[in-house]
Amino acid sequence: MESVFAPWRIEWVERDDKNPDADCVFCSFRDADADRDNRVVARSDRAFVLLNNYPYNPGHVMVIPHAHTGAYGDLDEATLLDHAQLKQRTFDALERGLGPDAFNAGLNLGGKAAGGSIDDHLHTHVVPRWEGDTNFMPVVGDTQVIVEAVDDSYDRIHDAFAQQDGTSVPGPDAAVRIETAPKGL
Numbered sequence: 299m300e301s302v303f304a305p306w307r308i309e310w311v312e313r314d315d316k317n318p319d320a321d322c323v324f325c326s327f328r329d330a331d332a333d334r335d336n337r338v339v340a341r342s343d344r345a346f347v348l349l350n351n352y353p354y355n356p357g358h359v360m361v362i363p364h365a366h367t368g369a370y371g372d373l374d375e376a377t378l379l380d381h382a383q384l385k386q387r388t389f390d391a392l393e394r395g396l397g398p399d400a401f402n403a404g405l406n407l408g409g410k411a412a413g414g415s416i417d418d419h420l421h422t423h424v425v426p427r428w429e430g431d432t433n434f435m436p437v438v439g440d441t442q443v444i445v446e447a448v449d450d451s452y453d454r455i456h457d458a459f460a461q462q463d464g465t466s467v468p469g470p471d472a473a474v475r476i477e478t479a480p481k482g483l
């Protein structure tokens with residue numbers, strides 16, 4: 299029997315130690331500078347890409363719009379386009395950096411029933427898949443190994459974003475900056 303596969307149920311739950319009072323960890327990472335420490339790997343005008351510290355698979359990231367809302371209908375046109383184009387770039391970067399066989403991508407919307415733990419700032423999970431893979435976390439189990447694996451994924455994905463057209467890297471520990479405005483704006 300095959301179980302239902304829903305990697306977007308695996309949520310990012312680690313506290314932001316530097317801003318323990320911040321109401322929303324995604325907003326605090328949006329506004330912070332320490333991209334490498336925070337594992338923010340790429341930034342566009344209206345969205346950013348964050349590695350999941352508790353990945354379902356290596357390269358499990360979230361593409362997060364700047365707007366603090368849990369309602370998809372609240373996103374304005376420019377944000378929708380920018381978020382979608384950053385997803386396109388994310389698939390490309392994961393493809394180049396990690397060479398998966400496939401992807402799962404999804405949103406949790408509508409609160410706890412959807413399975414997510416952060417429901418007031420929407421985010422798209424993108425999970426690379428390999429033939430015959432199985433949940434990376436239970437397989438690996440060891441915290442130090444997971445930290446090293448996430449660091450390694452960060453470097454590979456960062457390099458792959460940096461190879462894309464219309465990008466720059468503003469500093470040694472900075473996320474890759476997507477320079478090109480969304481098409482049509």
Ligand SMILES: [Zn+2]
Nearest residue numbers: 322325366419
């Ligand atoms: Zn937020």
